[in-house]
């Protein structure tokens with residue numbers, strides 16, 4: 001499992017935040033960046049919200065860049081600037097579920113989802129309950145939030 005020191009985690013997350021800044025702003029959706037890093041520390045995929053479609057989440061776009069049976073996923077870490085979602089308004093698989101299906105053992109997030117669009121995001125809890133290692137980087141939460149200044153209460 002890719003579990004580098006905290007400084008390296010912070011560097012990957014800073015890059016994910018830079019990706020989040022590229023998101024086309026949408027009135028009802030967060031701007032998020034996500035990066036999948038392999039066990040050997042190489043970047044396998046990276047994406048941001050709505051990169052290739054108006055309803056896409058960053059984790060979804062990043063995972064779509066890899067074959068579902070890619071053996072590197074079993075040792076990978078996914079960095080996401082926001083807690084992976086546990087429910088979605090459209091009929092699409094929530095990102096926490098996608099991460100579990102991909103078999104990724106480690107998730108690093110900067111910001112827990114506030115109760116803005118869903119009452120209670122339990123992506124974090126779902127991942128932990130399934131045995132995934134979830135780390136939070138609270139020192140980057142403000143930066144992850146700052147790219148969402150288009151949303152109510154975030155400016």
Ligand SMILES: [Zn+2]
Pocket residue numbers: 057058059084085094095096
């Ligand atoms: Zn999502």
